[in-house]
Amino acid sequence: MNPHYPTVAARAAHRCEYCYAPEVVFNSPFEVEHVFPPLRGGSDDDSNRALACRSCNVFKRDYVDGLDLETGSTERLFHPRLDGWSEHFRIEAETGRILGLTPVGRATIERLRINSPSQVSARRQWARLGLFAHARSRENPQGGARSRER
Numbered sequence: 001m002n003p004h005y006p007t008v009a010a011r012a013a014h015r016c017e018y019c020y021a022p023e024v025v026f027n028s029p030f031e032v033e034h035v036f037p038p039l040r041g042g043s044d045d046d047s048n049r050a051l052a053c054r055s056c057n058v059f060k061r062d063y064v065d066g067l068d069l070e071t072g073s074t075e076r077l078f079h080p081r082l083d084g085w086s087e088h089f090r091i092e093a094e095t096g097r098i099l100g101l102t103p104v105g106r107a108t109i110e111r112l113r114i115n116s117p118s119q120v121s122a123r124r125q126w127a128r129l130g131l132f133a134h135a136r137s138r139e140n141p142q143g144g145a146r147s148r149e150r
């Protein structure tokens with residue numbers, strides 16, 4: 001096992017830091033990955049490590065950007081250490097899809113295939129089990145963040 005797993009997994013609360021998959025329903029530990037690949041100059045310390053499920057990590061590979069299908073532009077990928085998840089993504093409880101709220105969010109969803117049929121199907125089961133309840137309440141529009149006084 002990756003020697004950094006205990007620290008990185010605890011920091012991530014045992015969820016994939018890209019698609020928010022709950023590690024508890026998997027039969028093997030999630031993977032410690034470099035957010036920015038060392039081959040492209042990424043550091044080898046905790047500020048450049050994240051916890052990723054197999055699916056996200058397989059498609060992320062050494063990519064650092066992806067295509068925003070809404071604008072057609074190439075955008076950098078979501079950075080779990082620098083970006084806030086709920087700034088870029090929202091879980092659509094009814095469909096099990098994850099919506100990209102920003103160009104970075106949409107490019108990450110496309111590159112990591114976060115809304116692939118198997119991802120969406122699994123996510124709907126996790127939602128049924130209440131494993132996305134926290135994320136849903138965090139995304140609740142009544143919870144604030146919506147209105148800011150001008």
Ligand SMILES: [Zn+2]
Binds near residue numbers: 054
């Ligand atoms: Zn994932």
